[in-house]
Amino acid sequence: MKMILPIFVLSLLFSSSYAAVQDFCVGDLSAPEGPAGYSCKKPAKVTVDDFVFSGLGAAGNTSNIIKAAVTPAFSAQFPGVNGLGVSVARLDLAPGGVVPMHTHPGGSEVLIVVQGSICAGFISSANAVYFKPLKKGDIMVFPQGLLHFQINAGGGPALAFVSFSSPSPGLQILDYALFGNNLPSELVEKTTFLDDAQVKKLKGVLGGTG
Template sequence: MKKGSHHQICENASIWQILFLFSLIFLIDSTSHASVSDFCAANLKGPDSPLGYTCKKPAGVTVSDFVFSGLAKGGNTTNIISVTPAFVAQFPGVNGLGISMARLDLAPGGVIPFHTHPGALEVLVVTRGFDSGFVSSANLVYLKALHKGEIMVFPQGLLHFQVNVAKIHSNAFVSFSSTSPSLQILDFALFANDLPSELVMQTTFLELATIKKLKGVLGGTG
């Protein structure tokens, strides 16, 4: 073997040894920080953003960040309905995980009006029945009287609602594909704003008197 070739082989071996050493250091470093990257418990004192909250420092994370007891107790339905959220603002441990929950409680006659979650799909698990449905983008209606133990899914962004037609309270648990699902209620979007009533009339085909009445009830102006 030529002397130059032997030198080249040794040089290549040294390069591979260096690369292996760097890989080993990276692996050890990644393993030592695994407990940090497993989760990102929300630092609720920090800024919120579309990507979520910043992470708490590991030393400040406790088991309480991963436990939320607020859904165990029924909400106050004095105002017909009650929604108890377990979003990231109440449940820091879900930060960055793309999931959250809520509890719905409806008094007899309670209605959760047409609304949508633009950034999340919703799965509803019924514990005491009510009617629920959604409308597709093709204006097809999917309506069902739901009973205890049944599950219904509401695709992301579609208008949906719940109505308790029974003479007893009803409730359900809801899961969202977001840690902080957005909410837009159709009635408020139409009548709790400051758009001129004449413009709302043009875009909804409702009578002007009806629009002004609804604006008065929901706090809109114009």
């Protein structure tokens, strides 16, 4: 009897743990995304295609003001990463291209350069600056929520792949946050110490009003 009871208790524990395991939560993109991600698709509707993303093989369109393109494979594009705490993206930088100061409030970032040269860096919350030119094969990490940037530091195209510690890391580009909206120019001037002409010029370039 003394041996039977512990075995019975252990079997209950193992069966309860096994029943509680959920292998994945493929995002149901037909439902809205919440702070915890997307709700799960019913297992019967999950296919292998939910766990495969083929969109990072082609270069992004760098014909824009920053001469750069980011192709994301976040939960909104790649539902298989929903709830797994990971995602990836492709970064293309044409000559002279730049990803301006920006943050990912939802996750840390790891960048690996696979072509060309990229100058990358970030600023800590204590305003310490960490930046360095990176070449093919170099990796750099950007802690969650900190302002960081990437600039093409060579004469030809540059290519990098980035991974995130979140299936939906979010993105806020500082320049657009300041000058690409309808925040009144007088408030931007007071908070940035820029004069009216500079603010109006930047709003005109980045599509802001006010």
